[in-house]
Amino acid sequence: MLMKALIMLVLSLFGMRRILLVSHCMLNPYSKAVGLLREEKVEASRRIISALLEDFETGVIQLPCPELLYKGLDREPASRESYDNPEFRNICREIANQTVETVEKYERAGIRIVAYLGVEGSPSCGVEWTHFKIGKPEKGRGVFTETLYEAMEKAGVKIILLGLPEDEKYGRLEELLRKLEALRCV
Numbered sequence: 001m002l003m004k005a006l007i008m009l010v011l012s013l014f015g016m017r018r019i020l021l022v023s024h025c026m027l028n029p030y031s032k033a034v035g036l037l038r039e040e041k042v043e044a045s046r047r048i049i050s051a052l053l054e055d056f057e058t059g060v061i062q063l064p065c066p067e068l069l070y071k072g073l074d075r076e077p078a079s080r081e082s083y084d085n086p087e088f089r090n091i092c093r094e095i096a097n098q099t100v101e102t103v104e105k106y107e108r109a110g111i112r113i114v115a116y117l118g119v120e121g122s123p124s125c126g127v128e129w130t131h132f133k134i135g136k137p138e139k140g141r142g143v144f145t146e147t148l149y150e151a152m153e154k155a156g157v158k159i160i161l162l163g164l165p166e167d168e169k170y171g172r173l174e175e176l177l178r179k180l181e182a183l184r185c186v
């Protein structure tokens with residue numbers, strides 16, 4: 001208890017407090033589309049989340065899952081093209097605007113939001129990789145990541161976008177850990 005209070009005091013004195021925004025399924029894999037809940041994906045998320053939790057100076061905000069809000073739990077995997085429609089974009093915009101408001105509150109309190117961590121390959125939360133069509137990963141941002149970034153830019157909030165490679169074809173976990181380390185998040 002005393003140690004925790006001491007850590008909090010040191011953090012507040014030296015202003016090292018920071019927050020990382022993460023995609024919903026990194027903490028709750030049960031939100032994934034039917035058939036996408038696989039061991040290697042859960043393992044990748046767990047490694048990153050465990051590293052984040054080791055760091056007392058970094059808070060983690062779990063964003064809502066836009067696809068879950070749009071289609072529910074029993075949705076089949078779908079392409080970015082199918083999600084690129086006004087109804088889904090409205091859901092993404094709503095989450096993005098609420099996130100911007102939250103970010104602004106923290107930043108006013110001196111807590112920096114350092115980055116957003118999406119999920120590579122996702123039609124919604126992909127950062128460098130998405131699926132414009134099912135079964136064919138391509139370079140590009142998911143609909144939600146794109147909407148969030150636009151909302152942040154409009155509000156003048158600078159944020160770094162990072163993507164979790166749940167699969168090696170999207171990159172190496174060690175590289176992501178290195179990037180998080182450079183931001184001093186792990």
Ligand code: SF4
Nearest residue numbers: 024025065122124125
């Ligand atoms: S929409 Fe985003 S948060 Fe939801 S399951 Fe897909 S990658 Fe995860």
